[in-house]
Amino acid sequence: MGYLDDMNELGHEQVVFCRNADVGLRAIIAIHDTTLGPALGGVRMWPYKDEAEAFKDALRLARGMTYKAAAAGLNLGGGKAVIIGDPKRDKSEALFRAFGRFVESLGGRYITAEDVGTDVNDMEFIFMETRFVTGVHTAHGGSGDPSPVTAYGIIQGLKACANERFGTDSLQNLKVAIQGLGNVGFHFAQYLKDEGARIVACDIDPNRARRAEEELGVQIVGPDEIYDAVCDVFSPCALGAVLNDKTIPRLKCKVVAGGANNQLQDDRHGDELQKRGILYAPDYVINAGGLTNVYCELEGYNRERALRMTRGIFYNLRRVFDIAKQVGIPTYRAADRLAEERIGLLQKIKRTFVPPQFRRRMFTPVD
Numbered sequence: 001m002g003y004l005d006d007m008n009e010l011g012h013e014q015v016v017f018c019r020n021a022d023v024g025l026r027a028i029i030a031i032h033d034t035t036l037g038p039a040l041g042g043v044r045m046w047p048y049k050d051e052a053e054a055f056k057d058a059l060r061l062a063r064g065m066t067y068k069a070a071a072a073g074l075n076l077g078g079g080k081a082v083i084i085g086d087p088k089r090d091k092s093e094a095l096f097r098a099f100g101r102f103v104e105s106l107g108g109r110y111i112t113a114e115d116v117g118t119d120v121n122d123m124e125f126i127f128m129e130t131r132f133v134t135g136v137h138t139a140h141g142g143s144g145d146p147s148p149v150t151a152y153g154i155i156q157g158l159k160a161c162a163n164e165r166f167g168t169d170s171l172q173n174l175k176v177a178i179q180g181l182g183n184v185g186f187h188f189a190q191y192l193k194d195e196g197a198r199i200v201a202c203d204i205d206p207n208r209a210r211r212a213e214e215e216l217g218v219q220i221v222g223p224d225e226i227y228d229a230v231c232d233v234f235s236p237c238a239l240g241a242v243l244n245d246k247t248i249p250r251l252k253c254k255v256v257a258g259g260a261n262n263q264l265q266d267d268r269h270g271d272e273l274q275k276r277g278i279l280y281a282p283d284y285v286i287n288a289g290g291l292t293n294v295y296c297e298l299e300g301y302n303r304e305r306a307l308r309m310t311r312g313i314f315y316n317l318r319r320v321f322d323i324a325k326q327v328g329i330p331t332y333r334a335a336d337r338l339a340e341e342r343i344g345l346l347q348k349i350k351r352t353f354v355p356p357q358f359r360r361r362m363f364t365p366v367d
């Protein structure tokens with residue numbers, strides 16, 4: 001199959017191959033769907049073994065962003081970029097500025113941000129060449145590190161899970177097992193502590209585990225023991241694919257709700273959780289706080305607005321659970337349906353022509 005066949009299969013609009021041999025740039029920008037707005041998604045830097053692997057990853061990640069933005073109620077489409085290279089070795093000012101010029105050339109159809117292998121310093125170089133970049137440092141009027149807002153969103157989502165499973169929004173005394181005490185996991189633990197929850201957690205990095213133990217009084221267990229923890233909620237906040245054939249039979253929780261991306265190794269693992277009576281909060285719905293935060297940057301960042309919009313995750317998850325029950329499908333499928341329905345409906349309002357100067361962006365109404 002060729003590149004266009006792959007795009008066709010996943011429904012992509014556009015893929016841009018970018019090259020500047022003088023600075024060693026080889027990048028791919030994938031735009032999946034711009035029905036709802038400009039395609040926003042981070043730029044990943046990774047030593048892909050070849051361009052076919054990079055292309056596949058860009059396509060898969062861009063499509064994921066379409067669903068995430070749509071389910072979050074944002075006026076954004078889905079896109080993602082990948083730079084082929086080793087982030088430890090190959091970064092330079094010229095590389096990121098060259099990439100920024102390609103982003104600028106798309107005129108706002110694609111907006112970039114940080115992702116695996118890139119950080120706020122790299123965004124500064126991109127920012128020198130284009131306005132179409134988010135996750136810029138607060139010193140430049142950007143929103144800075146998104147992880148506290150991501151964690152705040154997981155708390156809102158967890159309240160919706162508690163409501164669904166235990167009949168109360170309160171997280172008081174809930175026992176939560178957190179896998180990963182990095183940027184998201186640590187802030188999440190902090191919020192949980194304020195809510196009166198009990199926490200057991202792990203991290204493969206002993207320094208991170210110790211910090212959570214000392215600063216938050218979190219009970220620490222070994223990285224492999226976390227799957228066996230007797231708890232109400234298992235919260236993956238580290239890597240993807242942690243819900244699989246080996247781990248699911250070990251879980252002793254009633255809810256899975258966490259910040260990590262791509263938690264299900266395969267779709268069938270979402271079915272398996274449902275069969276076992278474990279309520280799964282679809283990852284891209286519950287971890288949308290970070291995306292919501294950078295979205296707010298597009299109109300001039302305001303923390304209050306970012307948090308207010310992030311509280312919408314509570315209602316988005318309730319809607320997912322309602323669809324799952326009404327249609328009789330697992331929650332991960334209900335999330336896809338929520339996203340697809342919104343894209344389908346909002347496509348229809350575009351029948352009415354409105355001159356561009358009269359349009360304004362609409363923020364999601366919550367509380």
Ligand code: NAD
Nearest residue numbers: 146147150180182183184203204205237238259260261290
């Ligand atoms: P991070 O790198 O700061 O933290 C990840 C932590 O997990 C690290 O401390 C690492 O040592 C630990 N870890 C790795 N493997 C582990 C294992 N097997 N067991 C226990 N701990 C392990 O990353 P982050 O920004 O906190 O992101 C965490 C997850 O959330 C990622 O999947 C990321 O894609 C997703 N996510 C992050 C954001 C955000 O705002 N940062 C937004 C949406 C989704």
